[in-house]
Amino acid sequence: MESEGVSLPLIHEHPMTPWNDLRKGDCCGRFKAISDGYYCKICDFFVHQKCGESSEYIKHPSHSIHPLQLRSNRGHNCNLCGKYIVNLFYRCEICDFDVDLYCTKYPPPEVIDISETHHHKLTLIKKRSEFDYEAKCGFPYKCHECDLAFHVDCVWNPSKEKHPSEVNHSYHPLHPLKLHVGQPPFYSDGTCRLCSRKIYDRLFYHCSACNFSLDMRCVLNPPPQSVMDLKVHDHQLIFRPRLDSFTCNACGLSGDRSPYICVHCDFMIHQECLTLPRLININRHDHRVSRTSVLGVVNSVCGVCRQKVDWTWGGYSCQKCPRYVVHSKCATRDDVWNGKELEGIPEETEDIEPYVVIDDNTIQHFSHKEHYMRFHVNGLFWEENKRCSACTHPICLQSFYGCIDCDFMLHQSCAKYPRKKWHVLHNDRLALVTSEDGVFWCDACVRISNGFMYKCGETELDVLCGSVSEPFVHPSHPHHPLYCIPSVEEKECNGCNNSESRVLTCIESGCGFFLCFNCATLPQVVKHRVEDHPLSLCYGEKASGKYWCDICEKETDPSKWFYTCKDHRASLHTKCVLGDFAGLMPRSTVNTVSRSFKVVLNNSVSRPFCRVCESHCMYPIVLKMLGISDLYICSFDCLRRFFGR
Structure with a gap:
């Protein structure tokens, strides 16, 4: 029986009808024993009654420091259970903390006692980085005394029932599976037959006759026998729980077990590739890239790993740049993608131009709105005090914009830096900001600066490192471009001979040329x-x-x-x-180590005397402590020694 529409503006844009249904709620993604809810016929959208009556702001024990706000967009994972959020969730923007509706209504206990399975109490893990959140069988808990982590459903039954010693499983009907505790048998490969995850010190089930192992996650939550998702494939996919070598059509990589297959068109896909996002941003490209089943681009290389792409398999491509393609696994790496699915989310269209053109020779830059700036073809001076406010380097002989009313200057190249950009060292878009007389240390080159920086969250890059993009061409290596290829191993920089983990790499075979960001951005x-x-x-x-x-x-x-x-x-x-302070603007005042200093050019006939090393300062820029006459510091080493650090 239908009744008048109910308005739930926090939940859904259309009026909804009170409804009884035994389907999963689009609100929390779970079945409920009580099926009262609300339904939108326009969108085929169903929410449980309890979810539909959620408040806009709540306080939750899992995040007591800030209130959480109700949201309705996707692209997040719950910070408590790790599951992908279907639609509605609560979020703290300050801490980037998300909780789905189910965990909001039924939060897990902070501590549980599972003495039947483990002799110490377990504590709820709240940080995703501390545990494998790809699992599907419950909240993660940790024993701090044993340094072991468990999924709660794998080790704890609130009803105090023990896990049975044998189970019959639909994916292994030949023999019952026996419960094992600890390490897998020596003759096995130590992985679950269905999901291929490694089995470590935990409960699992095993058939010795068939050498068939299932971890507890797949025992309790086995993969569905079939999947019908037109975003993945045009036909129904059937799960094949056996050891079989295959090449995944979605990512082009080989697999050795349990794919989903299409019997109509010989399509095979890894389980984990079923959930590949459709539309994403990656930190190596200015435009969004979208998932496609066949790349269809000949003689292209991956935009991340720079290896050749087999165009007959699936991957990601850019609609605006026809030859830009990325391997599926490369595009969704943790150091490339921020984890946000963008399908259905409008693309940002804000203006990222750094200045407004007034006439052919005049601009108004966003960092200096109070005055206009005039273009000069080149700097006809080498004066050290004529410096660019963005990179803090001297203007020298480069073209620049100078304020018509004050001493504010920008190199022409620095004035063009966009207000927002993607960068290989951070997964979200960085914003160009002024330091506002504060100092920062660049995360790429570790130089101190009070010029402009590209910033997002805790990531701060000076404009020189922030402007590095791929392919990067450096005069020291003109024949081959350089790329930022992440590596666990440190590489020796060809400029300074120091070993660094963040380097720009030549990908030509046998070349072995590497540059750290510090050397790559040294002035020529x-x-x-x-x-x-x-x-x-x-x-x-x-x-x-x-x-x-x-x-x-x-x-x-x-x-x-x-x-x-x-x-x-x-x-x-x-x-x-x-010197150590080349990134600081002369005549500015900076605060560091809880003291205030004047940035001073060391260009007088008589050089100042450093209070620490007790020698005349030889570097071009030094610090003078405010409030104390003639107390100069010439380097970081002297600064640390002076303050006993």
Whole structure:
């Protein structure tokens, strides 16, 4: 019996009808014993009555520090149970914390006692990083005394019933499976037959006659026998629970067991590939990329790993850039994708242009709205105090924009940096912001700066590192472009010979060229008081004998990059030429180690005396402590020593 429409604006956009149904709720994704709810005929959308009456803001014991707000968009996982959120959930924007409706209504206990299975109490794990959240069988708990983690349904029965010693399972009808505790048998491969996950110190079931193992997750929540999802495939897919080598049509990678298959068209897919997102952003491309069953692009390489792509398999492609494709597994890596499904979410269209054009030679930049800026073809001066407010480097001979009313300046290249961009070192889009007289340490090159930065959350990149994009071409390696290929192993930088984990890599076979972000963004030409002419960056050389730096008067290693003068008779350490504070704007005031300092150019005839190393400061920029006369600090080492750190 139908009645008048009920308005639930927090839940759904259309009027809904009170309804009785035994279907899963589109609100929380669970079946309920009580089937009273509300139904939208327009969208075929059903919510349980209890879910439909949810408040807009709640306080929840799982996140007591802030209130949670009701939301209705997808693309999140619950921070408590790890399950993908179907529709409605509660969110804390401050902490990026999400809880689905089921966990909101029925929160798990903080501590449980499972003395029948484990002799210590278990504590609820609230951070996803501490446990495998791909599992489907309940909340994760941890024993801190034994340093072991369990899914609650694998080890605990609230009814105090023990797990049976034998079970009959639909995916192994030949023999019953026997309960095992601890390590898998030595003759097995130690993995679950259905999901291929490793079986570690936990409960599992095993058939010794068939060498068939199931972990507790697949015993309690086995994969469905068939799947019908037109977003995955046009026909019904059937689960095949056996050891079989195959190539997955979705990702192009091989599998060794239990695929879903289509008997009509020889389509095979990994279980985990069934849930591949349809539309996503990745940190290596400016546009969204969408999942496709056949890439159909010949002679292309993956935009992440830079390896050749077999166009006959599925992957991700960009609708705006026809030749840009990405392997499925590469596109959904944790260091590439932020985990957000964007299907059904409108694309952001805000203006990311950094300035407004006033006329052919005049702009108004977002960072300096109070005045207009005029274009100058090149800087006809080497004055150290004429500096770009974005990168903090001297203007030198580069084209620039200068304020018509004050001393604010920007290199032409720096003025063009977009207000938002994607970057290989962060999974969400970064915003270009001014430091507002504060200092920050760039996460890529670890330089201190008070210029502009690209920022998102805790990630902060100076504009030089933030502007690095793929392919990156550097004058030291002009024949091959460089790419940021994540690696567990550290690589030795060809510029400084230091080992770094974040490097730009040449992918040409046998080349072995790597650059850290610090070396990749060193200025090519600088001016220093020891030389009347500009100094050029030299990319190392093979030489015999000893070389000496004219600034510190210590030996240099010619295999490392150095600065040299016009006649190439000098080899100056890059640190001696630039110093530790090259990223700070002269005449600005900065706060660090809980003290205030004036940033001072070291360009006078008599160099200031460093209070710590007790020598005349040789670096071009030094710090002067405010409130104390003649207390200068010349380097980070001296700063740490002065404050006992």
